[in-house]
Structure formats: C-alpha cells, structure tokens
Amino acid sequence: MRHSRSVHVQRSRNETLPQAGGADLLPSLSSLLWLPQALLIAMAVGAMASGHFDALPYQAMGVLALGALRAWLDALGARLSFQAARAALTDLRAAALARLLASSPLDRDRQESGAAASIIAEQAEAVVPYLARFRPIRCKATILPLVIVAVVFPLSWAAALALLISLPVIPLFMALIGWRAEATSRAQMVELGQMNAFLLERLRGLATIRGLGATARTTAAIHTHAETLREKTMAVLRIAFMTSAVLELFSALGVAMVAVYVGFHLLGDLNFGAWGGQLSLTQGMFILLLAPHFFEPMRELSAVWHDRANGEAALAALQIQIAGAGTQLPSAPPAPASPTAPAVHLDQVSFRHSGADKPVLQALSLKIAAGEHVAIMAPSGGGKSTLLALIAGLVPPDQGAIYIAGQTPAQMRQHMAWIGQDPHIFAGTLAQNISLGRDLPPGAAAQAMADAQMQRVAALHGSGPIGEGGYGLSGGEVLRLSLARAMARPADHPAMLLLADEPTAHLDPTTAAEVTHSLLRAAKGKTLITATHDPVLAAKMDRIIQLDPIGMEDAA
Numbered sequence: 001m002r003h004s005r006s007v008h009v010q011r012s013r014n015e016t017l018p019q020a021g022g023a024d025l026l027p028s029l030s031s032l033l034w035l036p037q038a039l040l041i042a043m044a045v046g047a048m049a050s051g052h053f054d055a056l057p058y059q060a061m062g063v064l065a066l067g068a069l070r071a072w073l074d075a076l077g078a079r080l081s082f083q084a085a086r087a088a089l090t091d092l093r094a095a096a097l098a099r100l101l102a103s104s105p106l107d108r109d110r111q112e113s114g115a116a117a118s119i120i121a122e123q124a125e126a127v128v129p130y131l132a133r134f135r136p137i138r139c140k141a142t143i144l145p146l147v148i149v150a151v152v153f154p155l156s157w158a159a160a161l162a163l164l165i166s167l168p169v170i171p172l173f174m175a176l177i178g179w180r181a182e183a184t185s186r187a188q189m190v191e192l193g194q195m196n197a198f199l200l201e202r203l204r205g206l207a208t209i210r211g212l213g214a215t216a217r218t219t220a221a222i223h224t225h226a227e228t229l230r231e232k233t234m235a236v237l238r239i240a241f242m243t244s245a246v247l248e249l250f251s252a253l254g255v256a257m258v259a260v261y262v263g264f265h266l267l268g269d270l271n272f273g274a275w276g277g278q279l280s281l282t283q284g285m286f287i288l289l290l291a292p293h294f295f296e297p298m299r300e301l302s303a304v305w306h307d308r309a310n311g312e313a314a315l316a317a318l319q320i321q322i323a324g325a326g327t328q329l330p331s332a333p334p335a336p337a338s339p340t341a342p343a344v345h346l347d348q349v350s351f352r353h354s355g356a357d358k359p360v361l362q363a364l365s366l367k368i369a370a371g372e373h374v375a376i377m378a379p380s381g382g383g384k385s386t387l388l389a390l391i392a393g394l395v396p397p398d399q400g401a402i403y404i405a406g407q408t409p410a411q412m413r414q415h416m417a418w419i420g421q422d423p424h425i426f427a428g429t430l431a432q433n434i435s436l437g438r439d440l441p442p443g444a445a446a447q448a449m450a451d452a453q454m455q456r457v458a459a460l461h462g463s464g465p466i467g468e469g470g471y472g473l474s475g476g477e478v479l480r481l482s483l484a485r486a487m488a489r490p491a492d493h494p495a496m497l498l499l500a501d502e503p504t505a506h507l508d509p510t511t512a513a514e515v516t517h518s519l520l521r522a523a524k525g526k527t528l529i530t531a532t533h534d535p536v537l538a539a540k541m542d543r544i545i546q547l548d549p550i551g552m553e554d555a556a
C-alpha cells in the first residue's frame with residue numbers, strides 16, 4: 001500500500017466562492033431608480049420655472065416613494081450580501097480546518113500553529129467586506145455609468161462626451177493601483193501571520209526563555225516584527241488614501257465639466273452638443289442631477305478598494321491553506337466498534353520522515369496477537385515513537401501495510417487510545433482535560449481519574465482550572481492524566497487497542513510502578529503496545545520486541 005505523502009488540492013478561486021447573484025445586483029437596481037427620481041425633480045424645477053405648480057405634489061410623492069423603495073432595496077441587498085459572505089467564509093474556514101486536521105502531526109512541513117490560527121481566525125475576516133461590500137459596488141460601477149451615458153447621449157452628445165472622457169481614466173488608474181495594493185496587502189498579512197506564529201511559539205516557551213535568560217533577544221525580535229508590521233500597514237493605508245484622493249479629483253473634474261457645459265449652454269454661450277437643438281431647463285437639470293451619480297459608484301469603489309486588496313490577499317492565504325502542503329492522512333469511514341481486542345499486523349513497512357535522509361524503519365514485519373501486551377524497545381532515536389505513530393495512523397507508511405483487526409489504521413483510529421510521550425494539557429479543569437469534548441457517559445471522567453490513581457491530584461485541583469501546557473501538574477501527574485484520557489471513552493466506543501509511548505519515562509521508581517499498575521489494569525483484555533526504555537515495565541509485558549535499524553527481532 002502506498003500513500004501520497006504530499007497532496008496538493010488545487011481549487012480555483014471561483015470554486016470556493018459564491019457567484020455574484022441577486023444580492024450583488026440589488027444596490028445597482030436601487031441606484032438605477034435615481035434616474036426616474038432625477039427626472040421627476042427636473043420636471044418639477046422646469047414646471048416651477050414656467051409657473052406651473054399643479055403636478056408638484058404628485059412629483060414630490062413620486063420622489064419620496066422611489067426614495068423609500070431605494071432605501072428598502074439597499075437594506076435588503078446589504079443584508080443578503082452579508083449573509084452570503086458569512087456563509088462563504090464559514091465554508092472556507094471549514095475547508096481550511098479540515099485540511100489542517102487531515103495533515104500529519106509528525107510532518108515538519110506543517111504550518112506553524114500561530115500562522116494557521118492567524119489566517120483562519122483573524123485574516124479570514126477580510127473576506128466578508130470583500131464579498132459583502134466590494135462585489136456589489138463593483139457590479140454597480142459596471143452598470144450605472146453605462147446606463148447614465150445611454151440616457152444622456154440622446155439629449156446631449158457633448159455632456160455624454162464630458163462624462164466619457166473622465167470615465168476610462170478612473171478604472172485604468174484603479175487597475176494600476178490595484179496590482180500594487182494587493183501585493184502590499186498580501187505582504188502585510190504574511191507579516192501578521194509570522195508575528196502571530198512567533199508570539200505564540202515564544203509564549204509557549206516562556207519558561208525556557210526566562211530560565212535561560214533569553215528575554216532581551218526575544219523582546220528585540222518581537223519589536224522588529226511589530227516595526228515591520230507597522231511599515232507594511234502604513235504602506236497599505238498610503239495606497240488606500242491615495243486611491244480615494246485621485247478618484248475624488250477625477251470625479252470632481254468630470255462633474256465640473258458637465259456643469260460648466262450645461263450652465264453655459266442654457267445661458268446660450270455654448271450652442272453645440274444638443275444634436276443641433278437647445279436643451280430645455282428640465283433636460284439640463286436632468287443631466288446635471290445625473291452627473292454626480294455617474295461618478296458615485298466609482299467613488300464608492302475607491303472607498304472599498306482596500307477591502308478588495310485585503311479580501312483577495314486573505315482569500316489567497318486561505319486557499320493556500322486549503323490546498324495544503326505536506327503529508328495528508330488518508331481518510332476512511334470508521335470500522336464498526338467491537339468489544340474484542342484486535343490483532344496488529346505490519347507487513348514490510350518502511351518509513352522515512354520528510355526531510356530525513358535515512359529511513360527510520362525498513363521493511364519491518366511484525367505480528368501482535370489479539371490481546372497481547374508487548375514492549376517495543378530500541379535505543380533512543382531507534383524509531384519506537386514513529387512505529388507507534390504509524391500504527392495509530394498519525395502518519396502513513398511509505399511502503400508496506402498495517403492492519404489492525406484486518407482494517408487500516410485510518411478505519412480503526414477511533415477505536416484505539418494513544419498515550420503520548422508529551423501529552424498536551426489544555427487550559428481548563430481536570431475533567432475537561434479528560435473528556436476533551438467527547439460524549440462521555442456521566443461519571444466516566446471521575447471513574448477514569450480513580451482508575452489512573454489521580455485521587456491526590458483531583459483533591460488538590462478539584463474543579464479549578466489547570467494552566468495551559470500542564471502548569472500546576474508534575475510530570476507524573478501529566479502522565480496519569482494522559483492515562484485517564486485513554487481510559488475514559490464514550491460508552492459505544494471502547495478502545496480495545498492501547499498505544500503507550502514511554503509511559504514511565506522520567507518517573508521515580510515508586511511513581512513508575514503506580515503508573516505501570518494503572519496501565520496494566522486499563523489494558524486488561526485489550527491489546528497493548530508500549531514503547532519503553534524501562535526494563536521493569538518491559539518485564540511485565542507478554543513479549544519484548546527489540547527494534548534495530550534494518551528490521552526487528554524478537555528478544556523474548
């Protein structure tokens with residue numbers, strides 16, 4: 001059996017994003033209603049100028065009714081766009097998290113936790129304004145200017161020309177800035193991720209940093225990161241301000257050109273541009289009212305231009321995360337739960353860690369009987385933990401196959417319990433650290449604590465929290481907690497295969513004997529594979545398997 005060690009999932013941006021739909025069109029529709037509103041206002045002004053006031057109340061009512069309809073359309077469009085954007089972000093986050101969960105915890109190419117958390121939790125939020133604000137406005141900027149030119153052109157080609165002259169300059173300029181803005185935003189986000197990763201790492205290792213007097217160096221490095229982030233943020237802001245300023249300038253010039261033309265034309269000084277005729281006050285007024293709206297979507301677009309740059313940079317970061325680098329674990333539907341201990345069979349298994357030049361295991365074959373208790377022994381670095389990780393399905397073998405009760409490790413992952421060498425303790429109570437959010441029967445956590453002989457620890461900490469990373473617990477207590485986790489199982493998911501990685505390492509003989517006793521009690525009637533250097537623990541097993549670099553031999 002051969003697994004791909006590096007699976008790159010290529011997805012196009014369109015595949016992961018909702019397509020522009022009705023919600024994106026609603027603001028455009030609302031803006032188009034300004035045309036009849038402007039016409040009614042122009043007609044009212046024209047009528048008032050010639051002394052006719054009869055139609056005025058109806059025109060005013062029409063303007064108000066259209067205004068109310070526009071407000072409703074705007075609100076509906078904003079709500080629908082926002083909902084669609086949040087749903088799209090949830091899907092993207094779920095895909096990125098699924099990829100993270102499917103990656104091997106042993107892979108050194110795995111992204112740093114701080115950077116992954118920064119992208120998925122913080123930077124990903126930039127996708128919402130991009131989808132909810134930028135896209136509807138881009139849609140409006142495509143439709144509204146064309147419609148306005150089409151309406152103005154039959155009245156006055158000169159006014160339409162004045163509008164058209166300034167229009168192409170704007171998208172051209174924005175495209176030029178857009179390339180620069182996206183690169184700058186991407187650099188800012190990368191720096192943010194790096195700073196988060198650095199901070200998280202250093203916070204985790206605070207005790208080591210303090211213990212070895214490396215705080216000054218760490219503070220200087222954090223300062224450098226913060227300074228780089230400040231510079232990159234300022235670059236993004238500079239571009240955002242510059243875009244706004246330039247667009248305001250061009251739209252002001254465009255409106256001014258139309259106003260000057262219409263004004264002088266009505267005064268009789270510029271007698272051209274109206275197809276050989278003369279614009280009436282109503283027509284001139286109508287054109288004047290439309291001119292600012294012609295530029296409005298462009299100005300709105302400039303206001304949300306940095307949303308685009310940030311949103312696309314965040315999308316790119318999420319998509320890299322979703323495509324994922326490094327080893328991906330095979331997924332398989334879980335095998336049905338069984339109350340019988342499984343046999344474990346390794347058939348010609350070879351494995352080399354990514355980036356390592358030599359394999360850790362080479363063509364290793366091994367049979368462990370159902371219910372057997374075995375100790376795997378080897379010198380330090382001999383591959384014991386790697387072997388347990390392969391059986392646990394935490395990493396796929398390069399060659400060969402592993403069967404647990406005839407199934408693959410991926411199918412059996414839910415039916416085994418892993419007692420790791422360096423268990424992670426979360427900030428929370430002992431009971432929360434044992435249940436890990438699993439659906440345990442009532443009292444299961446307390447029973448597991450008793451089975452793992454944690455009465456003294458439980459009495460000391462009660463239902464109070466223990467610190468992240470196990471602060472407040474001794475090394476032996478952390479091991480017992482790890483044992484209790486393995487013992488506490490959902491009622492319908494008994495773990496009939498226990499994998500223990502050096503469960504007595506660094507313990508004094510008395511504590512080691514207590515932990516061994518608890519482990520053996522937990523493993524009664526189950527298959528137990530333990531990696532150990534401890535001869536006392538090994539002697540209590542049914543068999544000792546000695547690993548050597550080229551394979552294995554039974555030593556007893």
Ligand SMILES: Nc1ncnc2c1ncn2[C@@H]1O[C@H](COP(=O)(O)OP(=O)(O)OP(=O)(O)O)[C@@H](O)[C@H]1O
Pocket residue numbers: 105106107108353354356360378379380381382383384385386387531
């Ligand atoms: N995630 C990893 N990426 C790359 N190399 C690794 C990784 N984990 C372990 N190794 C290397 O693989 C070899 C076997 O490591 P492993 O942890 O399996 O040995 P071990 O027998 O459990 O050692 P110890 O008794 O010291 O715990 C070592 O040379 C180690 O440096």
